Amino acid sequence: MLQRKICMLGAFSVGKTSLVRRFVESAFSDTYLTTVGVKIDKKSVAIGERTLDLILWDIAGEDEVSTIRTSYLRGTAGYLLVADGTRPVTLDVACSLRERVTGLLGELPFVLLLNKCDLVDDWRVPAERVATLRQAEWPVATSSAKTGEGVEQAFRELADRLLDAKAPMSSPPQAP
């Protein structure tokens, strides 16, 4: 049996915990409850003939005063970088995190997830910026923990990348 640790990284209130809950329990709550420290969960996914146990480290988001503890990142095989499509500043945080994680652990499989795509009218992340990231070969996807759109696909995409770091994204979802 394969087992891999992956971290959920991103600014606070981008929906990391909600994404994990949607992925693990197929549930969602509108009530925002901040994460302190880190929360561990597990979800098995079938990749071809194999089953991969994903050990999900849902790490408290970055804010103006606290940065993510590097101890949480030890031994991670990959990470899901989460930003809130309605708050462009969270994409800045995600990009900064990506830089720091790479500096600390080297290149690891990751997927950038622009969450809250159900809030179409409030979407503020410029399409040009997303296009630039894609041009830089960032795997970018959109999701909604609320509706479930793009969630399973994003975790599976990351799982694929864990097993084959060089595999390209099959069909990246488009930003709204």
Added chain:
Amino acid sequence: MNALPPRIAQALDNELLARHALAWLRVDAALKLAGTGGCLEHYGLDALAIGEPAPQQLIFLEGLLPLDESPLLIRSLELPGGHAVDLHCDAHEGETWILLLDVTAERDESRLVQQKAYEMTLLREKEAELNRRLAAANAALLAAQREIEASRAALQQAHDRLDQGLQEASAYVRSILPRPLSEPFDVDWRFLPSARLGGDCFGYHWIDDEHFALYLLDVCGHGIGPSLLSVGVLQTLRGGSLAGADPREPRQVFAALNRIYRMEDHYDLFFTLWYGVYSPGGRRLVYATAGHPPALLVAPGRSGMQRLATGGAPIGTVRDANWRSESIVVPPENRLYLLSDGAYEIARPDGTLLNFDEFAGFVGTLEADGHEGCLDRLLDFVRRQAGPRAPEDDLSIVRFVFRTAQ
């Protein structure tokens, strides 16, 4: 450093261990669980299998072992059971010791504070976003306002140019109107176009030594089009270039004008006309009208007033129409008033209209009383009837005084 007395140190240890539900795990070099102890039940870890791989039984260890840094502290790690622990990892003699200390209470306390802080931050972000949108809306509004102002300025410029053109045209029309005369007739007039440029025009001139033509025309409507037509007709009458017509014969003049100025050829414009020819030798006035108000021939004192009109269609409206002329001997010192309908079709503020009879009556009164400045008094009378509003139609009045000597 002063060591604590053993009894106190022991009491503190006991208190700490009880409060934080200490549990410990020991993992060997093959990453198999080698031993356990403490409050494992508290964390739901009481079914661990010694000798089996540790990361498979304790998922939070996945990726951590073997330690690449010792000791390692992972703070506030929430286990699947809901308890938050501080996880202390320490490599010792080929094995890894792992201590779990319950910090759920501290975590919950921190969460309350952090929750408030994040909510405040989110509110600030929302406020900033709203302010940004407001600023963008304001900027758009300002841009629209500037655009409107620019359009208004352009419109004003266009209006000013048009106004300038109208003023110049109006000045031109005035300039071609004849000057008042004092010899051999006393002739004066007042002209008040309703929209700066009107459809009224008038004139008088000697046809030959014995015949003096006098006329007033009113093109339907007002503005540039009617004004152009009225100027054209005036020039035609002045120039005497009426093919086949004797300018001394009003009905021939009307027929010739009717051929030249058919309304279907002139933008559907037509005009009314009072035209007369005075022969001083016999004091005879031959005249005709084409849909025009009568002229008023007023005897001096209170001896009477005649209305000089012959009926007939306006010029340009009926193809091959006929007009008739009439003649009259003008007694000495009689006054002749030519006027357009704008002189008496005046809407009063109370909604009633001044009519021709009232106007003629006032003219009679003025002349009977022998007032000086009759035309100004007449104009003043008309303006008073209109009240604060400007007259809606062009207003033209020409006054002739046929002296005794003629």
